[in-house]
Amino acid sequence: MAAKPQAAPSAPPQPVATSTATPQPARTGAQLLVDVLLEEGVEVIFGFSGGAILPTFDVLYEAPIRFIMSRCEQGAGHMADGYARATGKVGTVVVTSGPGATNLTTALATAYMDSIPMVAITGQVATAAIGNDAFQEADVVGVTRPVTKHNVLVKNADDLPRVIREAYHIARTGRPGPVLVDLPKDVQVKTASAGCNGEMNLPGYRPRVKGNSRQIRLAAEAINASERPVLYVGGGVISSGASAELRQMARKGNIPVTTTLLGMGAIDEVQDADLALNMLGMHGSAYANFAVQASDLLIAVGARFDDRVTGKLETFAPHARIIHIDVDPSSISKNVDVDIPVVGDARSVLQDMLPLIEYRDRAAWFEQIARWKAQYPFQYQQAPEGTIKPQHVIRELSRLTDNDAIITTGVGQHQMWAAQFYRWRFPRQMITSGGLGTMGYGFPAAMGACIGVPDRQVIDIDGDGSFLMTCNELATAAEYRLPVRVVILNNHWQGMVRQWQELFFGRRYMASRMVNPSFAKVAEAFGCTGIDVRDVRDLPDAIARMLATPGPVVMDVHVEPEENVYPMVAVGKSLHEMEMGGMA
């Protein structure tokens, strides 16, 4: 028995069959699948094995594609997602039927909500057995339909090259998203006919790239005429690679920029600090929320007016006309009525709009914003002697990594503090589950990012509750010696839940307390490095040690347990009606 010979990461993919019209004769479904994966430039697959996918694994045994075996399919899915977010490439995950596929579902839903390009290949029972409640059969196409951009069950090996090409094309174009291909075992084994046609057939799939020139002109006129504009920027700017254009737009037009959780890094908050309003929304900065509420023109780019961003819809940006640039027409006027819609790719639209944008002074507007910034910065009360404030940990991380690390997060308070207190400098720097809010996302996503971007520090800023959901992947991190760092802001609570119970449920702490293991010891038991920090004076050294450790490391930081996240816009309140938590 031989373990899969791991291809050197730099090994160039060998073209096996690249002609679309005539794949080589006598190839099985699984071979055709791998041919197309190579042709698509897939360099790494995340996955986990099982009966219904074994024929494909057997072909992967010799393929020049790196394979990362997770310890649960959910982990593999988040790794592929983290890889995709960090690199901009399509993440690939291959798992088995039934439980393999259902375990993957959370990761698909996470990627779907955040428009992340992924292709998932799931084994399925043989076509003859489908519908008979066969062993490890699940209606995976049915289960995953609402959480994928597209999915398809392949019944004929001849269709495979076309379907796989379509899957990658659909995943990466338009509004990106996960695509699932369900592959019955017999289709993997069967020999395809020699001349099977692999060309894509998507007559109804025509994502719009270029924006309508009249709409672009109207938008530019509105921008030039505005006195108090705000650019409200989301993940669409990251996924379309439009951050350079965005910065030019903000500079040329002299327009302040606020970013959503998924838009962090679209503007350099250090270099362009004069324009950056940081994050907006429920836990956004007071100055971003005030600016949106006072604006006379809101320019939404690749953002979708999520309820965590808008607060009470009726009073959202009440004085503003709204321009909405988005590649997905169904995002426009879904939650908020839009005055000037521009359907198109953010980068292309901004490029076309830039020449029409004129510089405006807007001195009064920037003075107002400067006053808000001075009066309501992100801040927190100092900790009692020795104890550690979670926000302080993130400030220290930001400082000691020179704002240059890729950061992933779990979901909860630590996620919001990370967004508030790390300073975001480049696109794809922040990797977080914004739409679905999937606890357990941060750690496997960081592993995927490590693999995609090996030359940068990758740090998962995690919560104790979130980390426990996927910490089985420590085994994977140890096996592949991934240089992934986990910083747990350990408050011994499901902190965000505790905060809501404190504020809205009379401190009745129902099932939100965490009884935790020693995370440092857990890490060591898995063969990783563990660091335990309880005194703030030890923090800088501990961080330095963590950053210098070559392999996977978990730093368990015991923070103030009952710290709350502020500012906070309570559900049902308008964006400017923020609770400041006694800090303003």
Place this chain on the structure above:
Amino acid sequence: MSKHIFSVLVQNQPGVLAHIAGMFAARGFNIDSLVVGRTEDPAFSHMVIVSSGDDVTMEQIRKQLGKIVTTVKIRDLSEQKCVERDLMLIRVHCPPERRGELRDLTEVFRASIVDVGPSSVMIQLTGTEDKIEAFVELCRPYGIKQLSRTGVIAVPRASQEREHDGPPAPAARPPRVRQATTSSQETAVPLPPS
């Protein structure tokens, strides 16, 4: 509230109907009727979906249909003149002595009696939904034993085809959600502190 008829050309592939029906269910959109049929080209099927709701919802339905990868062309037929037909088979309780009267009714509606039993008749009627519903009301006093309808199918009339798969037309704006005001003086919402 208004009724909209969506004509949807889809790729003839397994799962397309489930995808469309699932999208309606997941987003809480109504389906009043849904008809699927083959077209002259075996690669495509044609669906006619009738739904009703406010304009914003109807606009979302059109866009969400467009987002499904296997849909090829979507038209909202309520924005144009079209021929729409529904077909109904209705079995009505009818003792022999009342058959004459029911036959008259049938003739007025240009329906036809397609089956006669000892105490009932079956009538076939095609027409618009309104016409069919009017006929059903008139049948009620007799006692309806069974009723089956195909749902609406529709095809636009020759002259005024207008396609809807480009960007949303700026003129056709849905009603406002936000209470926008034009200047900060007449503000309904207080400004943030300056």
